Amino acid sequence: MLNIADTLHRWCREARPFALATVVDVRGSAPLPVGTSVAVDAEGTAVGSVSGGCVEGAVYELCRQVLADEGAPQRAWFGYSDEDAFAVGLTCGGELDVLVQRVDPPARPHLAVALAEVVRGRPAAVAQVVDGPAGLVGSTLSVVGDGAATYGTLSGGAVDGRVADEARALLRAGRTARVMVGGNGDGCPEPLTVLVHVHASRPRLLIFGAVDFAAALSRAGHFLGYHVTVCDARPVFATAARFPHADDVVVDWPHRYLEQTRVDARTAVCVLTHDAKFDIPLLRLALGLPVGYVGAMGSRRTHDERRRLLCEAGVTDDRLARLRSPIGLDLGARTPEETAVSITAEIIAHTHQGTGLPLSDLAGPIHRTLPPAESTVSERETVAMDIVSM
Template structure:
C-alpha cells in the first residue's frame, strides 16, 4: 500500500476525497497478497491494484458507491460458474475487499503510516472504518478509543512484518481489525562494483530491497556508475559486512570474483544470519573457492548455505540476463519455490504468502572472526588491487 502514498498525498493537498479498497482476506488462488490496495478519487481516477485485473471493475463501482454514501463496505468476491466471468475472478480464489471513504482525519493517519521510512503499522476497524497509525515511537488515530489489546496485536504484527485480519476480544466487545505492517525494506548488499552489480541493483530495487554496493577500490566505488544503488560504500567487503546490520531478510551477493575479496567476505557471510548468500564465478572458480573456504575453517553445514555459482540456469549471458537469474534465485529461496517452469509443476501458482522471519537486526561488531585468512583490513585498496 505504500506505493499509493504519493497519490494520496497529492489528492490530500488538492482537497480531493477518495476511496481506498483493500484485500483483507483471501482464500484459494489469489493473484496479489493481503493488503493489496486500490484507490479511486471522486473524478474516477484509479491508482493501485487488488487482483491484477480480476475484480477491479466491480470494485471500482463499489468505490464510487462508498464515495457517495460515506459508509464503509466489506464485500466478498468469489468464484462460481455463474459469476466467475461477471467479476473476472476466474483464478478460482475468493477475496474479501474492504472499501472506505478517505476524509481529512484518515488522510493524516495514512500519511503517518505510509509517508515514513520507519517501520509502521496501519490498523483499520472493519466495522467503523476508524484508523490507527502505529510506529515504534508513537501512534495517531482518526478518532475513537483503541483498546490496549488491539494496540498490542498491532505491535506484534509490526514486529513480524505480516499483514493479518484479526478478531480481538476487548472486554465485552469484539473488534475485527485489519493490520497492515510496513517493515523497513530488507537489505541487498552487493560486493563488487562492476557491470553485473549495476544490473543487479536495478533488479534489487524492483524486488523491494534497499541496495548497498560495497567496493574496496575507491576508483570503482563511484556513485555515478551505480545509479540504482541506494548507497555505495568504499571499504573492504569483509570489514564492512562485519560492522553492518544483517538479519534473516538480508541478501548478500558476492560479485567481486577475486579470492582476496571473496574468501574473507564469504567467511563472514556464512557465519551471519543472512537469508541468502550467493557468489559469482565459473565452475572451476567455485570449486577452488569452496576448497579455500574449507581450509579457512568453514564447515560443510555452513557451506551448504552458499549459492555458488550464483543464480538460476536460465541460459542468459548479458549482465541484465545474469541479474534476472540472480533475482529469480533469490525469489525462489525466499518463498520456497521449485525454480521449475509452472507448466512442469502441479503446485498452486499463488502459494500462501510467507512472512519474513521476525527478529531484530543482527548488528555485529566482533573483530577477529575471519580465521585463517591473511588479508589486511586497512584502508580500501587501490584500483589495481594493492594497498
C-alpha cells in the same frame, strides 16, 4: 491502501471523505495481493485497483454506495464459481475478499501521518481491523519510522500494544500480512483479524567485487527496487562512473564494510570477487548474519576450494548450507546481463520459496502466502560474538 498513498495523502490533507476498498484475503491465483486498494471520493474520482481490471466496476459501485450511505463497512466476495463474479470478469480462477469502508480523514488524523511518511519514502505501517466485532471493523492504527511512534487506537489497552508489536515485526520483514490478536485474555474477549499494510525501506543488495558482472547485477537490482551497494577494496575499479545504477559505491575491504553496515532478513549478499583473500573473511561473516541470501560466483572447482577454506576458518556445516554457490539459477546464462538475470532469479525464488521450475510444469496456486520473517538486533549481536570467538 499504500499502493495509492499519494492520492490518499492529498485527500486527507484536503479533509475529503472517501470510500476505501481493500483486498483483505485472496485464494488461488488472484491478480493482486492482499492490501491492494481502490479509493473513490464523493465526486466519483477513483484511484487504484483490486483486481487488475476484472471486478473494478462492481467494486466502484459498492464504494459509491458505502460513501453515500455513511454506514458500516461492507464485504464483497468475488470468486470464479460465482455467477456475479464471472459476470464482471473474474476469470483468473482466484477469489477475492474485499472490505469497503468510508474514511473521514478528520476522524483519523493518524492515517495522514502514516501516508505522509510513505509519500516521503520512509517506513510506515497501517494496521486495519478486517474481522471482529462490528464496531471495530475498519478501525486503524499507524506505526511509523522504526516503530517507536504509534498513532491511533483500535480497542485500546493491551490489544493495541500487541498490534503495534506485530506491525513493527512486519516492518522489519518488509511484508504486508494478516495477524490474529485477542480472544485469549489479552484485553479483547473476541478475536480480531488485523491486516497490517507495510511500506518498508528498500531491501538491500550488497555486491562485492567491482567487475563487469557487478555492473549488470547492479542494474538488475536497481530495476527490482533494491538499494544497491557495490563494494571493492580497489579504488581504481570501485567508481561511481563504472556503476551508475548503484546507490552507493564503497571503497573498503568487503568484510570490514559488511561488519559495519546495516543488514536484515531482506538483504541479499552477492560475492563476485573470485579472490580468496576477499571471499573467505567476507563469507565467514556473511554466513553468520541474519541476511536473506548469500551467493558467491565461481566455477565448481572454485566452489570446492572455497568450502575447504571456509571449513578451515571454522564455518559450521549449517552455516555453509546457506551458501548459494555457484551463484544463480541454471538458465544457460553467458553474458553479464544474462548472468544478472540468473542471479536475481535465484534471489527472487529464494525469497518467495519458489522452485525455479517452469510454471507450465507445476500444478496448484501460482502465488504463495508466506509467514512474516523477523530479524532482531540481538541476533546480530549473537552472531558478532560468535565470529569474534572463532
